[in-house]
Amino acid sequence: MNVIVTAPPRDLETQYFDPDNLRLKSISWPNFLAILLIHVGALAAPFFFSWQGLAAMLGLYWFTGCVGVTLCYHRMLTHRGFRLHPVARTIAHLAGALSMQGKPLEWAMSHRIHHARSDQPGDPHSPLDGAWWSHFVWLLFSRSDSTRKILAAKYIPDLAKDGVCVFFDRTYLVWNVVLAAALFYLGGLSCFLWGFCLRTALVYHMTWLINSATHIWGYRNYETTDCSRNLWWVALLTFGEGWHNNHHAQPVSAYHGHRWWEIDSTGWVISACRLLGLATQVRVGKSADPANPQA
Numbered sequence: 629m630n631v632i633v634t635a636p637p638r639d640l641e642t643q644y645f646d647p648d649n650l651r652l653k654s655i656s657w658p659n660f661l662a663i664l665l666i667h668v669g670a671l672a673a674p675f676f677f678s679w680q681g682l683a684a685m686l687g688l689y690w691f692t693g694c695v696g697v698t699l700c701y702h703r704m705l706t707h708r709g710f711r712l713h714p715v716a717r718t719i720a721h722l723a724g725a726l727s728m729q730g731k732p733l734e735w736a737m738s739h740r741i742h743h744a745r746s747d748q749p750g751d752p753h754s755p756l757d758g759a760w761w762s763h764f765v766w767l768l769f770s771r772s773d774s775t776r777k778i779l780a781a782k783y784i785p786d787l788a789k790d791g792v793c794v795f796f797d798r799t800y801l802v803w804n805v806v807l808a809a810a811l812f813y814l815g816g817l818s819c820f821l822w823g824f825c826l827r828t829a830l831v832y833h834m835t836w837l838i839n840s841a842t843h844i845w846g847y848r849n850y851e852t853t854d855c856s857r858n859l860w861w862v863a864l865l866t867f868g869e870g871w872h873n874n875h876h877a878q879p880v881s882a883y884h885g886h887r888w889w890e891i892d893s894t895g896w897v898i899s900a901c902r903l904l905g906l907a908t909q910v911r912v913g914k915s916a917d918p919a920n921p922q923a
């Protein structure tokens with residue numbers, strides 16, 4: 629007698645992010661070409677060195693990496709670890725858009741799903757599906773728009789109603805074109821290659837290391853149900869995000885360094901904003917956010 633074994637039904641998160649679903653024909657060419665061209669420009673940058681270009685690279689590395697990705701996209705939008713004054717909030721969104729890491733709503737949705745499914749089926753970027761998959765290959769595929777809408781309604785209903793977030797979601801590319809043009813106009817090819825291409829590539833890899841390396845290497849302060857680790861050198865490169873096991877244990881906390889020597893320079897920026905009265909409702913430790921159960 630033949631026994632027919634059927635796979636259990638898969639939920640939307642698993643269908644949406646399953647690496648087995650993705651084939652060459654589903655490559656997102658805009659994503660693929662953007663990442664490729666940024667890296668080509670980054671490799672060319674050393675041949676066009678200037679001090680002006682280096683300064684643009686370092687300043688924008690901090691602005692887009694620390695303020696944009698880490699403080700705004702991750703700790704404020706995705707996890708709602710604190711609130712910012714409207715002016716500071718707008719500047720932070722601008723920094724996030726200029727990181728070229730995608731629109732804020734999409735970024736926050738993927739990351740909330742990562743926390744809901746860490747290293748389980750449906751995790752957008754678990755190294756259990758392959759180290760390179762988790763580092764960047766998962767970004768190279770286009771996915772179903774209708775499924776995205778259902779997942780957005782489930783994971784980011786709060787952000788979809790946030791005027792500033794929606795504005796930068798819609799105008800995301802414009803800011804990057806303006807920055808690239810301004811760098812070229814003010815500092816020539818050197819400033820464009822260093823301040824735009826090399827800086828963007830470095831911020832890409834710094835963020836991608838969180839998805840790959842800090843779910844593979846490092847030590848654990850907490851027994852979480854995922855593979856998250858604390859990795860000091862990633863923490864230094866990422867303004868404190870490398871204390872990733874701490875973060876999975878206390879996702880809503882605005883501070884990721886939990887031992888005195890776990891340097892969290894994004895936390896310093898949040899503390900400075902708090903002292904200046906720009907940041908309020910700063911969450912510390914294991915506080916729950918009833919409006920954001922996925923985080």
Ligand SMILES: [Zn+2]
Pocket residue numbers: 742746838839843856872876
């Ligand atoms: Zn993680």
Ligand SMILES: [Zn+2]
Pocket residue numbers: 702706707739743875879
């Ligand atoms: Zn997170």
